[in-house]
Amino acid sequence: MEFDRKIKIAPSILSADFANFGAEIRAVEDQGADWVHVDVMDGHFVPNLTFGPPAVKAFRPHVKTVMDVHLMIAPVDASIEAYAEAGADMITAHVEAGPHPHRTLQAIRATGKRAGIALNPGTPVEAVEYLLDLCDMVLVMTVNPGFGGQKFIHSQIDKIARLRGMIGDRPIHIQVDGGVDPVTAPLVARAGADVLVAGSAVFRGGSVERADVYGANMRAIREAIAG
Ligand code: DX5
Ligand code: ZN
Secondary structure (H helix, E strand, C coil): HHHHHHHCCEEEHHHHCCHHHHHHHHHHHHHCCEEEEEEECCCCCCCCEECCCHHHHHHHHCCCCCCCEEEEECCHHHHHHHHHCCCEEEEEEEHCCCCCCCHHHHHHHHCCEEEEECCCCCCCCHHHHHHHHHHHHHEEEEECCCCCCCCCCCCHHHHHHHHHHCCCCCEEEEEECCCCCCHHHHHHHCCCEEEEEEEEHHHHHCCCCHHHHHHHHHHHHHHHHHH
16 A cells, blocks of 8 residues: 555544444445544453454454554564454554563564554653654553543644654654544645544444444544644
8 A cells, every 4th residue: 555644534443333343344445434443452452352363254254444453452473463364554552561572563564564652641752763663653642451441632733743743754643542433634635644533533323224324424524624
């Protein structure tokens, strides 16, 4: 896939119907999702438990765009290959997941998948400075990871802007995750983010039967950014 900084919306299936993932993925893609964001949680690094590699593998045939797998697990290195084999296109690990994030990124790159590194809200942007040359994406968390539907943390806008400066003209995406909606999306886009994860703001009010609501929710985000 070609690199670009156009705004991309990545619905988080954490807000989808857990009994109907295949149809939910197809519905958001039909309605214009650019990527599909899969939140893997281990009940240890974060206080919530979601999917393992067999579930991610089952999602794979339904995803026509980019399967973007956000690993909120620690330790992470031993699981990277399993998520690569499950069919992830992008694998993002947290810089806080262990003492060797550089090695973690090398391990992701070794699988041939694109590599992302995520920063919790309390982690300074400098934590990724010497990792950037191994990254295809940096994920700035705008909530504490673990749950959908939390309130956007405004202090992270400054972090996005500083990261944008640090990246310069390197082909590295800036992804934002947590509390993204039509009010906050323009703020993060202006600061330099190009991949916007949104769970509740995309799935709210809709269903597989009313997928048009997903489309309207994504349009509302895009229109808010366009101004
Ligand atoms: C939070 C997850 C997010 C979450 C976002 O730990 O990483 O992807 O689903 O949900 P919203 O958009 O509802 O804040
Ligand atoms: Zn996420």
